[in-house]
Amino acid sequence: xxxxxxxxxxxxxxxxxxxxxxxxxxxxxxxxxxxxxxxxxxxxxxxxxxxxxxxxxxxxxxxxxxxxxxxxxxxxxxxxxxxxxxxxxxxxxxxxxxxxxxxxxxxxxxxxxxxxxxxxxxxxxxxxxxxxxxxxxxxxxxxxxxxxxxxxxxxxxxxxxxxxxxxxxxxxxxxxxxxxxxxxxxxxxxxxxxxxxxxxxxxxxxxxxxxxxxxxxxxxxxxxxxxxxxxxxxxxxxxxxxxxxxxxxxxxxxxxxxxxxxxxxxxxxxxxxxxxxxxxxxxxxxxxxxxxxxxxxxxxxxxxxxxxxxxxxxxxxxxxxxxxxxx
Amino acid sequence: xxxxxxxxxxxxxxxxxxxxxxxxxxxxxxxxxxxxxxxxxxxxxxxxxxxxxxxxxxxxxxxxxxxxxxxxxxxxxxxxxxxxxxxxxxxxxxxxxxxxxxxxxxxxxxxxxxxxxxxxxxxxxxxxxxxxxxxxxxxxxxxxxxxxxxxxxxxxxxxxxxxxxxxxxxxxxxxxxxxxxxxxxxxxxxxxxxxxxxxxxxxxxxxxxxxxxxxxxxxxxxxxxxxxxxxxxxxxxxxxxxxxxxxxxxxxxxxxxxxxxxxxxxxxxxxxxxxxxxxxxxxxxxxxxxxxxxxxxxxxxxxxxxxxxxxxxxxxxxxxxxxxxxxxxxxxxxxxxxxxxxxxxxxxx
Numbered sequence: 001x002x003x004x005x006x007x008x009x010x011x012x013x014x015x016x017x018x019x020x021x022x023x024x025x026x027x028x029x030x031x032x033x034x035x036x037x038x039x040x041x042x043x044x045x046x047x048x049x050x051x052x053x054x055x056x057x058x059x060x061x062x063x064x065x066x067x068x069x070x071x072x073x074x075x076x077x078x079x080x081x082x083x084x085x086x087x088x089x090x091x092x093x094x095x096x097x098x099x100x101x102x103x104x105x106x107x108x109x110x111x112x113x114x115x116x117x118x119x120x121x122x123x124x125x126x127x128x129x130x131x132x133x134x135x136x137x138x139x140x141x142x143x144x145x146x147x148x149x150x151x152x153x154x155x156x157x158x159x160x161x162x163x164x165x166x167x168x169x170x171x172x173x174x175x176x177x178x179x180x181x182x183x184x185x186x187x188x189x190x191x192x193x194x195x196x197x198x199x200x201x202x203x204x205x206x207x208x209x210x211x212x213x214x215x216x217x218x219x220x221x222x223x224x225x226x227x228x229x230x231x232x233x234x235x236x237x238x239x240x241x242x243x244x245x246x247x248x249x250x251x252x253x254x255x256x257x258x259x260x261x262x263x264x265x266x267x268x269x270x271x272x273x274x275x276x277x278x279x280x281x282x283x284x285x286x287x288x289x290x291x292x293x294x295x296x297x298x299x300x301x302x303x304x305x306x307x308x309x310x311x312x313x314x315x316x317x318x319x320x321x322x323x324x325x326x327x
Numbered sequence: 328x329x330x331x332x333x334x335x336x337x338x339x340x341x342x343x344x345x346x347x348x349x350x351x352x353x354x355x356x357x358x359x360x361x362x363x364x365x366x367x368x369x370x371x372x373x374x375x376x377x378x379x380x381x382x383x384x385x386x387x388x389x390x391x392x393x394x395x396x397x398x399x400x401x402x403x404x405x406x407x408x409x410x411x412x413x414x415x416x417x418x419x420x421x422x423x424x425x426x427x428x429x430x431x432x433x434x435x436x437x438x439x440x441x442x443x444x445x446x447x448x449x450x451x452x453x454x455x456x457x458x459x460x461x462x463x464x465x466x467x468x469x470x471x472x473x474x475x476x477x478x479x480x481x482x483x484x485x486x487x488x489x490x491x492x493x494x495x496x497x498x499x500x501x502x503x504x505x506x507x508x509x510x511x512x513x514x515x516x517x518x519x520x521x522x523x524x525x526x527x528x529x530x531x532x533x534x535x536x537x538x539x540x541x542x543x544x545x546x547x548x549x550x551x552x553x554x555x556x557x558x559x560x561x562x563x564x565x566x567x568x569x570x571x572x573x574x575x576x577x578x579x580x581x582x583x584x585x586x587x588x589x590x591x592x593x594x595x596x597x598x599x600x601x602x603x604x605x606x607x608x609x610x611x612x613x614x615x616x617x618x619x620x621x622x623x624x625x626x627x628x629x630x631x632x633x634x635x636x637x638x639x640x641x642x643x644x645x646x647x648x649x650x651x652x653x654x655x656x657x658x659x660x661x662x663x664x665x666x667x668x669x670x671x672x673x674x675x676x
Contacts (some may be wrong), residue, residue, distance in 0.1 A: 029557045038557075042550040138414060141386035145574075177479045234546050235578070238571065240386070241544050285554040291509065291537040 008256055012272040019279055027286040031178070037164065043278035044073040044171040045070070046245070047302035050221035050252040051178050054270045055215045057253055060262025061113060061120035062217050066244035068131040069105045073098050073227035075135055078144040078237035086150040091314035094153070099148045106220015113216060114209035120216075121273070126229065128246075135239050144237040157232035170229045174222060179267045187214055195263045205222070252277050255302065259311055276305060375405040375431040377628045379621065380423055382440050382464070383415045387596055388570065388617050391676035392463070395621030403629050404647070408432065409621075417441035424448045429457060434628040436475070438463035446470060453663055458631050462624040464513065472631055474657045475624050477615040479650070480513065483663055484520025487613055490665065491564045492529055494590035494610040499531035500563035503555050504538040505548055505576055505593075507569025514568045517594075521566060535559045542571045548575025556583060567593030573612060577603035597666040597674040604668040610664040617676060619646050623660055 023030040040047075049066050056063045077098055084090040105127070112123045146154060159166045190211050193201040202208050230311040231237060250260075256273030258265030280301055284294040338346070351622030376465040379396045381389040393409045406428065412419030420455055425448060426602045427435055435452050439445045439461065447466045449459050453470055492498060504521070506514050520539055525532045541548035548571060556562060556579065565580075567573040573593025577600070595612040603609035620675055623646045628638040637658055639651040650659040666674065 016453070035557055039552050042546075042553070072570075105659060133413065136385040139385075140390055143387060145599055146602050207332070230546075234549065234575075236545060238545055241546060241571075245541075281550070282554055284560045285536075285551060287540070288536060288558060291539055 009266065009272055011268045012256060012269065012276055012305055015129045015305045015308065016272060016276050019276075019283065022289040023279070023283045023287060025289075027176060030283065030286050033163075035286075036170065039170050039278045039282045040171070040275075041165050041233070043274050045226045045233065046248055046252060046277070047118065047171045047274040048174045048222050048226040048229060049245070049249045050256075050270050050274050051209055051301075052219040053249050053253045053296075054256070054267060055074030055191055055259055056120075056219050057250075057258050057260060058262060058265040059191055059211060059215050060195070060198065060314065061212065061215065062111060062250070062260075062305075063124045063126040063216065064246045064250075065105075065109060065220065066223055066249055067242040068135070069102060069220060069223040070227045070230060070245075071242045072105065072131050072135055073102050073224050074237045075139055075239060075243075076101050076233050077227055077231050078148065080142075080173060081153060082317050084150055086152050089154060090150055090152050091156050092109060095120040098228050099218070100222050102219050102220040102222070102224025102227065104220065106223065107213060107217040109220070110213035114212035132243075139237075139239045140180055141239055143239075149235070149238070153232075154235065157235055162265070167229050167232055172223060174225055175267055175271055178218075178222075184269065187211070191215060195265065198262075248277065251302070255305055256301060274290045276301075276318040337619065357382070365478060374509050375433045375434075375629060375632050376408065376430070377405055377625055377632075378408045378410070378427045378430075378432040379624055379628075380420065380427070380437040381409070381411040382420075382438045383413060384409075384411045385413060387676060391596075391617040392621035392624075393611070394676075395618030395623075396582055396625045397621075398618070399622040399625035399629075399645070403626060405625065407625055411438075412440075413620075414512065415440050417444035421445060421448045424452065428452050428457065432457060433632050434458045435626055436462050436624050437466060439466045442466045458628070460624075460628060460631070463620065464575045467490075468656070473637070475574065475620070475627060475628055476657060477617075478661075478663055479619045479659050480516045481520045483524075483613075484517040485524040486663055487517065487566055487568075487594070488521035488524040488529075490613060491566050491590060491592040492532065492613050494592055495564045497531075497563070498529050501533050501535045501561050501647065502566065503535050503566040505541050505551065505565060505567040505569075505572045506538045507541060507543045507572060509538070509540045511569070517568055518566075531640055532564075535562065538568075541567075541569070541575060543569055543570040543571055545575040545578070548572040551574075552576040552579035553583075554579075556585065562589055564590040564592070567591065567595075568597070570595050570614075571647070573609055574603065576601055576629050577595070577609035581606060581608035595666075597671040598676055600666065601668075601671045604671050605665070607668070610667075612671070613663050614666065615660060615663050616674070620660055622646055623658075624648065627658060630676045 014249055029035055050109060052065060053066065058165065077094060080097060086092060109123055112118055113120045120229055161169060182192060190206045192209050193206055194208060203322055252273040253270050256269035258269065281297050284297060342622065381392065396409050397401060411423055420440050424435060424437065428451060435457055437445065442465060449466060449470045453459050458475040461471050463477060463623050465474050468474065471593045504518060505517060513515050539551050541551055546552065548567065565576050573591060573595040576591050576593065580586060580591055581603060591609050592611050592613065594614050597612060600609050600612045623643055626643050630637065636655060637649060637651050639649055642648050647661055649661065
C-alpha cells in the first residue's frame with residue numbers, strides 16, 4: 001500500500017482526483033455517469049494507441065507513425081466495408097483484417113529498426129510520410145460517411161454491454177491484455193528487462209531485435225484495433241482526421257509517468273495519463289472557461305502534473321544513491 | 328555497418344521525396360491526361376495556358392473546384408493546369424508556382440496558404456509578364472489583377488446567422504459557435520459578421536461562450552458538442568464553421584436524439600452532410616459551389632488574357648451573374664447555396 005502511495009502513478013492520480021473534485025463543484029454535470037462515459041469513449045482511440053506506445057517507449061524507442069498507420073487501416077476498413085455483406089460475418093472479418101494490416105505496417109517499422117538499426121524516430125517519420133502520402137493518393141481526401149457502411153457495422157458501433165459502449169470495451173480489453181502480456185508472459189518480461197537495463201538484458205541472453213520487432217508489431221496490432229474504434233466512433237472515415245494525434249499519444253504516455261528515454265512506464269500510468277488529458281478537455285468546456293484560456297489551462301495542468309511527478313522521482317533517486325553510498 | 332545504415336537512411340529519404348512527387352503528379356496529372364485526349368490534337372501551341380493553384384490538392388473541396396476548372400478549360404478551349412501542394416503549406420506552394428513560372432504559363436491564379444509568403448514569387452511571375460490573380464482566398468492585392476471571391480464574407484456570415492434563427496423557430500435562446508481554428512482569417516470574418524447580425528437584429532439570442540476551436544476534425548467537433556450540450560442544457564442552436572465541424576456537431580445531435588431541440592447550421596459539403604441532413608440533425612449546410620468557383624476563375628482568367636475586365640452584373644456562362652466591386656478587381660461569385668435534405672443529393676461534391 002505504501003509502495004503504491006509513493007508510486008509514480010500516484011502523482012497523476014492525485015492531480016486527476018483534485019481536478020475531479022474541483023470540476024464536480026463547478027459543474028453538476030461532470031460527475032454523471034453519462035459524462036464520464038463520454039469522456040472515456042471520446043478518448044478510447046487515444047488510449048488504445050497510448051497503451052501500445054507505452055511498450056515502445058519502455059524499450060527506448062518511439063513511434064511517430066501511429067496516427068498514420070491508424071488512418072491507413074481506417075481507410076482500408078472503409079474501402080473493404082463497401083463490399084462486405086450486411087451480415088455478422090462482416091464484423092468478424094473486420095477484426096481479422098484491421099489487426100493484420102496494422103501488424104503488417106508495424107512489423108515493417110520493427111524490422112527496419114531492429115535489423116538495420118536505424119533510429120526509431122527516423123524510420124517512423126519516414127513511414128509516416130509514406131503512409132500519409134499514399135492515403136491521400138488513394139482516397140483523394142474523400143470522406144466516407146455512414147451511408148457507405150453496412151448497417152451491421154452501425155449496429156456494432158452503437159452496441160453496448162452493461163450500458164458501456166463497445167468502444168470503451170475495446171479500450172478495456174486492450175489494456176487488460178497488454179497488462180497481462182507485460183506481467184505474465186516471457187516476451188512481456190523481456191520488454192521490461194530491456195527497459196530496465198538494456199546492456200544487462202542483452203547479456204543474459206535476451207534477443208534485443210526480437211523484442212523490438214515485437215513492440216513495433218504490437219503497436220501496429222493496436223493501431224488496427226484503434227482504427228476499428230475510430231471508425232465506430234465517428235462512423236466515418238476522414239483521411240486527414242488523425243493528423244497530429246501521435247503527439248497526443250506520446251504526451252499521454254509521458255504524462256502517465258513513462259520516461260521518454262526508455263526504462264520507466266506502466267499500463268496503469270498510461271491509462272491515467274489518457275484520462276487526465278481527456279478530463280482536462282472535457283472539464284474546460286463544462287467549467288465554461290473562455291476558449292482562449294483553455295489552451296493556457298491545458299498547458300499549465302500538464303506542466304504541473306509532469307513536474308510533480310518528476311520531483312517525486314528525483315527525490316526517490318536521491319534517497320537511492322544515499323543508501324548506496326552509506327552501504 | 329554504419330555506412331550501410333547511412334546509405335539506407337539516404338535511400339529512405341529519397342524514397343520519401345519521390346513518394347511526395349508521385350502523389351502530386353498523380354493528382355495534378357489527372358487533369359492533364361483528361362485534356363490530352365480531346366484537345367491536344369492540334370498540338371497545343373499558341374493555346375492560352377492557365378494555371379490554377381489551390382491551397383492543397385486531395386481534399387474534396389479543391390477536388391470539386393478542380394472539376395470546374397477543367398470543365399471551363401474544355402468549354403473555352405484553353406489549357407488548364409491544376410496543381411498545388413499536398414499539404415496546406417506556403418513553402419511548398421511557392422515551389423509549385425516557381426515551376427509554373429518556368430513552364431511559361433499565361434495566367435497564375437492562386438489560393439494562397441499565406442498571402443505574405445507568396446508575395447515575392449508572385450512578384451517574380453508578374454515581372455515575367457504572367458498575369459497574376461487570386462481565387463478562394465485573397466493574395467497581396469497590389470500584385471493581383473483580379474481577386475475572385477466565392478462569397479461576400481459579410482453577407483455570408485449574416486446569412487448563416489439568419490438561417491440559424493430561422494431553423495430554431497424562435498428569436499430567443501442560447502446558441503454556441505464552433506470553428507475550425509481560432510486563427511483562421513476567413514472563418515473569423517464570417518463569425519464576426521454572424522455575431523454582428525445577431526447583435527443588430529436578434530437581441531434575444533444569447534451566445535453562451537466564445538467560439539470553440541475544433542482543429543478541423545470531425546471527432547473533436549463531436550466531443551466538444553457533447554460537452555456543450557451537457558454544460559448548457561438550454562442550448563437551442565449551433566453554428567459550425569469549417570467543413571468538418573458541422574458534421575461532428577450533427578453527429579452529437581443525432582446520437583443524443585436532439586434533432587428537434589437543437590438546430591445546427593454550418594458550412595459543409597452536401598455529399599458529406601447528406602446522412603445528417605436526412606434526419607434533421609443538421610438543418611442546413613450553407614456553402615458556395617466550389618466547382619463553379621473553379622469554372623469562374625478560369626473563365627475570368629481567359630478574359631484577362633483577351634484584355635477584357637469583368638463588369639458588375641456580367642453573366643458568366645455556367646456560373647451566373649457576378650458582382651464586381653468598385654475597385655474593379657474584386658469579383659464576388661454570388662450568394663451562397665443552401666443545401667438541405669431535399670437538394671443535397673443533386674450535388675456531386
